[in-house]
Amino acid sequence: MGSDETVLITGATGFLGKVVLEELLRTRPDTRAILVIRPRGKLTAEDRLRQLFSSACFNGLPEQWSQHVSAITGDLAEPACGLSPADLTVVRTSVTRIIHCAASIEFDLPVADAAKANITSTLNIMNLARSCDALRSVVSVSTAYVAPHLPHTKLEEKLVPVPWNVEAIYGDIQAGTVTTEDLVPQSGHPNSYTLTKCLAEHLLVSRFADLPLSIVRPSIISASRTWPVPGWLDSRAAFAAFVALIGSGHLRALIADLDTHMDVVPCDVVAHDILTQLFSGEPVVDGQIPIRHSTVGLDQAVTVREARDEILGFFSEYPVEEPPHLRYIGPPGRAFRIADYREHHRRFGSREMPMSERRASFIRQQTDYLNTAFRYFTLNSFDFRRSLPWPGEKLDTGAYIHTICSGVYRFLMRRSRHELLIGGERLGRLQQHLGGRMPSVFSADRSRRVLGLLGSVLSSRADRVTVDEMSLRAVRDDAPTGSLMLFDAKTEKHAWLVSLLSAYALLMRRSLGFGSVWVIPSVTLPEAVRPSGDVVTIALRNSTRAYPAGRIAGNPARLLDLISTGIPVLPVPVSIESETVDLPEFDGAVVDGTGVRLMRTLAGRLDASEDQLKRLHLSVG
Numbered sequence: 001m002g003s004d005e006t007v008l009i010t011g012a013t014g015f016l017g018k019v020v021l022e023e024l025l026r027t028r029p030d031t032r033a034i035l036v037i038r039p040r041g042k043l044t045a046e047d048r049l050r051q052l053f054s055s056a057c058f059n060g061l062p063e064q065w066s067q068h069v070s071a072i073t074g075d076l077a078e079p080a081c082g083l084s085p086a087d088l089t090v091v092r093t094s095v096t097r098i099i100h101c102a103a104s105i106e107f108d109l110p111v112a113d114a115a116k117a118n119i120t121s122t123l124n125i126m127n128l129a130r131s132c133d134a135l136r137s138v139v140s141v142s143t144a145y146v147a148p149h150l151p152h153t154k155l156e157e158k159l160v161p162v163p164w165n166v167e168a169i170y171g172d173i174q175a176g177t178v179t180t181e182d183l184v185p186q187s188g189h190p191n192s193y194t195l196t197k198c199l200a201e202h203l204l205v206s207r208f209a210d211l212p213l214s215i216v217r218p219s220i221i222s223a224s225r226t227w228p229v230p231g232w233l234d235s236r237a238a239f240a241a242f243v244a245l246i247g248s249g250h251l252r253a254l255i256a257d258l259d260t261h262m263d264v265v266p267c268d269v270v271a272h273d274i275l276t277q278l279f280s281g282e283p284v285v286d287g288q289i290p291i292r293h294s295t296v297g298l299d300q301a302v303t304v305r306e307a308r309d310e311i312l313g314f315f316s317e318y319p320v321e322e323p324p325h326l327r328y329i330g331p332p333g334r335a336f337r338i339a340d341y342r343e344h345h346r347r348f349g350s351r352e353m354p355m356s357e358r359r360a361s362f363i364r365q366q367t368d369y370l371n372t373a374f375r376y377f378t379l380n381s382f383d384f385r386r387s388l389p390w391p392g393e394k395l396d397t398g399a400y401i402h403t404i405c406s407g408v409y410r411f412l413m414r415r416s417r418h419e420l421l422i423g424g425e426r427l428g429r430l431q432q433h434l435g436g437r438m439p440s441v442f443s444a445d446r447s448r449r450v451l452g453l454l455g456s457v458l459s460s461r462a463d464r465v466t467v468d469e470m471s472l473r474a475v476r477d478d479a480p481t482g483s484l485m486l487f488d489a490k491t492e493k494h495a496w497l498v499s500l501l502s503a504y505a506l507l508m509r510r511s512l513g514f515g516s517v518w519v520i521p522s523v524t525l526p527e528a529v530r531p532s533g534d535v536v537t538i539a540l541r542n543s544t545r546a547y548p549a550g551r552i553a554g555n556p557a558r559l560l561d562l563i564s565t566g567i568p569v570l571p572v573p574v575s576i577e578s579e580t581v582d583l584p585e586f587d588g589a590v591v592d593g594t595g596v597r598l599m600r601t602l603a604g605r606l607d608a609s610e611d612q613l614k615r616l617h618l619s620v621g
Contacts, residue, residue: 006032006094007278010076010125011101013037013048015235016141016221016267018057020099022228023271025058025065034095036074036081036102045073056411060228076102076121081128092131097278098138100125105237107191107373111180114192115173119200126208137212139278144217144263144295146198148188149380156385157217157291159201162187166202190376201291209287214277218270218294219384220377223407225266225400226392231407232267239264241370242307243408247315249322250363252343254329255336255371256378258308261301263382266400270294272391295384302397304329304378310398314405317511318420320413332375340371419617422508423458423465450596450603454504457603462613467505469512472620475572476512479541483568484559485514486538487620488531490575495533498574500602501618502537515540519602520556520594529569535598538569556594577617 007024011017012035024031035052037045049071058065072090075082083091102125104117122140129138147160162169163186172178180192189195201215222240223233233240239262245251273294282290308326315324328339344367348360409415458465479485487502489495503519506512518538522530538559563569 004096005030006034006096008034008036008091008095008098009101010036010099010121011103011141013052014101015233015237016218016270017101018052018055018234019224019228019232019267019271020101020274021069022057022061023268023275025061025068026227027275029062029065029068031068032094033069034091035069035071036076036083037071038075038082039073045071055234057228057232057234076124077116079124081121081124083128088128091128093133095132096134096136098125098129098132098135099274099278100138100140101274103141103197105193107193108369109192111173111178111183111192111196112176114180114196115170115199118193118196119170119203120174122200123203123207126204126211126213129211129213130208135212137214137278137281139214139216139274140200140204141274142201142215142217142291143194143197144219144293144382144384145194145377146201146217147382148190148194149376149382151380152383154383154385155293157293157387159205159291160198162198162202166199166206170199170203191373205287205289209284209289211284212281213284214280214282214290214292216270216274216277216292216294218273219263219265219296219382221267221270222264223266223404224268225395225403227268227271231403231410233404233407233411236412238374239404240408240412241366242374243311243405244412245363245366245370246308246311246326247324247405247408248320248413249315249324250344250348251367251370252325252327253336253339253367253371254326254378255332255375256304256329257331258303258305258329259381260304260378261298261381262304262307262377263295263297263301263384264307264400264404265294265296266395269296269391273388276388292388293384293386294388295386296395297386298381298383300395300397301381302401306397307401310401311405314402314409317509318405318409318415318417320409320415331379332371336371340367344368417469418471419466420469420509421464422467422505423455424462424613424616425459425464450599451504451507453600454500454603457607458504458616461606462616465501465613465616465618467501467509467618468620469505469509472505472509473512475621476514476541479570480568481541483541483570484538484562485541485570485572486529486531486536487572487574488536489533490573494576495531496535496602496605498576498618499533499535499537500599500606501576501616502574503599505618506537506539513542515542516558518556518559518595519598520559521598524556524560524594526563529563529571531571535602541570572620575619577619578613578615 005028009017009021012021021033024033035049037048039045040048053066072083072087080088100122102121104114129135147155169178184191184195187195189198204213204215220239222238223231236244242251273292277292284290308329312324312326327343328336330336344364348363487499489498499519503517506514506517520536522534522536525536
C-alpha cells in the first residue's frame with residue numbers, strides 16, 4: 001500500500017462511514033480519501049466535511065490527517081452520481097478503490113423511496129466505477145438480513161432467491177405500479193429496507209460481474225469494540241435506540257423473545273471486514289461476485305435476556321432520567337397492548353412524567369417504532385455463516401453490551417462519569433428511588449436508612465451533587481489489593497463535608513467494589529496515619545465483593561486490628577468544588593460514635609445549614 005491509492009467513499013458522514021474512514025486512515029495513512037457528500041439544506045459538501053473533521057471519531061489520528069481527505073459534491077440518486085464534469089474527471093483518472101456505504105436505513109419508507117436510496121444509488125456508483133481507469137476493487141455494503149428468516153437454517157454467503165424477475169420488478173417500482181404492500185408479503189421480507197437491499201444484490205450480480213466487486217453484509221451494527229475508542233457511536237439507530245430508551249427509563253414494554261439471539265456486531269469489526277475485502281483482491285469467478293458476511297454468528301450473538309440484564313444493570317448504576325425497568329417482555333398480543341398503553345401512551349405528558357408535549361410525542365413515536373419495526377429481529381434468531389476471519393479475541397457478549405451502554409451514556413446521552421450525578425434536587429424522583437430501594441449488597445438496614453437520609457438532605461440542600469468517578473476508579477486501581485484507602489480532605493475547610501460525601505459516593509457506587517467502609521473520628525486512628533480533619537472515611541480495597549460496600553462498622557475495632565497488622569494505609573486527597581456561600585464549620589468536637597451514627601450526625605449538620613448549595617463536585621486525587 002502506498003500513496004498511489006485513492007479511495008472513493010460514499011456515506012462517510014454516517015455512523016459506519018466515519019469508522020471506515022478512520023480505520024482506513026489509521027491503518028493506511030498514506031491513502032488519499034475522496035468523499036462523495038450531498039449538500040443538506042444550507043450546508044454545502046465542504047461545510048459537511050468540516051463538520052465531519054470535528055467528530056470525536058477521528059481524535060486518535062495523527063495531526064494533519066485531514067490533509068488526506070477531500071470532498072466532492074454529489075447526489076448518488078442522479079446520473080453520474082450528480083458529479084460535476086471536473087469532479088468526474090478527477091474520479092475517473094485517480095480513484096483506485098471504491099467503498100459504497102451510503103444507504104437509507106429507514107425501515108418504513110415506501111418501496112419507491114427505498115429503491116431510490118438503496119438500488120438506484122448503488123447502480124449509479126457502479127456505473128461510475130466502471131468508468132474509472134485505474135480501478136482495483138469495489139466493495140458495496142449490503143445487509144445480512146437480505147435473507148428472510150427461516151427457523152433452524154444456516155444462512156450462506158450467496159444470493160437469496162426472490163419470486164420475481166428482478167429487472168422487471170425494479171422497473172415496476174420505478175414506474176410506481178407496485179407498492180410496499182404488494183411486494184413485502186410476497187418476498188417474506190419484513191420491510192422495504194431489506195427487500196430493496198436484496199434486489200440491489202441481484203442487480204449487482206447481473207449487471208456488474210465485470211467489475212472487481214465484492215458485497216459485504218453486516219448484521220446489526222453497534223458501538224465500536226476497540227477503535228476509534230471502545231463504545232464510540234454517534235447514531236441512535238437500531239440497537240442503540242433500545243439501549244437509550246430502556247436506559248433512560250422510557251421503554252418499559254417490549255415485544256421480544258428472551259431467548260432470541262441478536263447478531264449485534266461492533267462497527268469497527270465491520271469496518272475491518274470492509275477494508276479486508278477491499279484490499280484482498282478476491283476475484284470474481286465465473287460471474288460469481290464474492291459475498292461476505294460481517295456478522296458475529298450464533299456463538300457470539302447476545303440473547304435478548306443477556307441484553308436486558310446488562311442494560312438494566314448498567315443504567316441502575318448510571319441512572320439518567322427515570323429508573324430503567326422493563327415491565328413487559330413477550331410476544332405481541334393483549335398483554336403487550338395493555339402494558340404499552342400504561343407504560344408508554346398514558347405515562348408521557350402526565351403529571352407522573354412532566355415533559356413538553358413535543359418530547360412526549362417523540363418518545364411515544366420511538367417506542368411505537370421500535371416495537372413495530374424491530375420485532376422481526378427481537379423475535380427471530382438468525383444463523384449467519386461467516387467466512388472472513390474474526391479479528392482479535394472472541395467477543396465477550398456481556399462485556400460488549402456493557403461497552404455499548406457506556407458508549408450510549410457518553411456519546412449519545414452526553415453524560416460524563418467525571419461528573420457523575422449522585423445527589424441533589426436535579427436527581428428528583430430518581431434520587432428518591434435510589435434512596436428508597438438500595439441494592440441487595442447493602443446488608444445492614446441502618447446503612448440503607450442513613451443513605452436514604454443523606455439522599456434526602458442532599459436533595460433539599462443542593463441543586464446537583466457530582467463525583468469524579470473515573471478518577472476515583474483510577475486511584476482505586478493504583479492501590480494494592482487489601483490496602484486501606486483513607487479519603488482525606490486537601491484542606492481542613494469543610495473536612496467533615498468531604499468525609500460525608502466520600503462515604504456517600506463509595507456506598508452508592510457499588511460497582512466500585514470496595515470492601516467495608518468506615519466513617520470515624522480522626523483521633524481514633526494512630527498518629528502516623530491521622531488526617532488533619534475531625535472526621536475521616538476509610539475503605540478497604542478489595543478485588544472481590546467478599547466484603548461488600550455498605551457495611552459501615554459500628555466501632556473501629558476491626559479497622560484498628562487491620563492497621564495493627566501492618567496493612568498499607570494510603571491517603572487519597574479529596575476536595576470539594578462548590579458554588580455556594582461558605583457553610584458553617586464543624587464545631588471541632590470529637591463525635592462520640594462511628595459509622596451510621598456519625599454519618600447521621602454529619603447529615604444533620606448539613607441539614608441544619610440555612611445555605612442552599614448550587615453545586616457540589618467531589619474530586620479525587
